[in-house]
Amino acid sequence: MEVALIGLFFILYLFIRYFLIDHDTAADKDRLRFSEGIRLIQFHRYDEAFRFFDQAVAQFPKSSLAFAYRGKCHLRNQNIHSALYDLTQALSLDNTIPDSYLDRGIALYQLKDYAEAFKEFDKAVWYFRGQQADAIRWRALSRMQLEQFKMAEQDLIRALELGDENSAYLLKQPPFSNVIYS
Structure with missing residues (x-):
């Protein structure tokens, strides 16, 4: 009986500690x-x-x-x-921060390493769960540099759906200017 009671208190303690105490x-x-x-x-x-x-x-x-x-x-x-x-140091310490992937991709893009920038933007889009227009637009820009125009267009349309006005502008530029987007 005492063992069962101690066990119950221990389980209660674990429940409180795990579910009720803040663990940031x-x-x-x-x-x-x-x-x-x-x-x-x-x-x-x-x-x-x-x-x-x-x-x-x-x-x-x-x-x-x-x-x-x-x-x-x-x-x-x-x-x-x-x-x-x-940003590389940040990601080596915690690889789940989407902004680090986005910023690292921008740095690589500015260094004209478009293939590596694309990989970073792709990770950013994934960690943002496809809900961050800037990451999607940057991925589209790197795809344009890699001549993946159809996929870039799809990314820009998705970013536009999320309210990104920069993507609307890019969709009006060649090679996309022949298509009308609403």
Whole structure:
């Protein structure tokens, strides 16, 4: 009887601990920890954000988000190789952050490595579950460079369905300008 009661309390403890106590991931904790720097990026204050995340990387060298956001700042400031390094570090620490794939793809695209950029954009689209128009549009742009025009057109149409006006513009340009999209 006592063993059964202890077993029941143990199961109850595990249930409470697993389902009721907040168990954030490392990325969730970092989002809270770095909320000030993330806000700086949202307000396009990239120089200040870079300084914030540069310190964050020094203080938390295992934080994928610190590297990802510092990489985003590098990318915005046209430090492409530094951005690529930081984004690669971010993905080696946590390979489930879609923005890191998108930003890494943009860096590779700017370096004219379209095949590798396509792979990164494809991963970004997958991690965003096909619901992020920017990732789909960038994948289309890399497909255009790889002369995969039919697939690029399908991507641009999907991005347009998600409300991306840049895709509407691209669909009016050659080689797509012969088709009318609504």
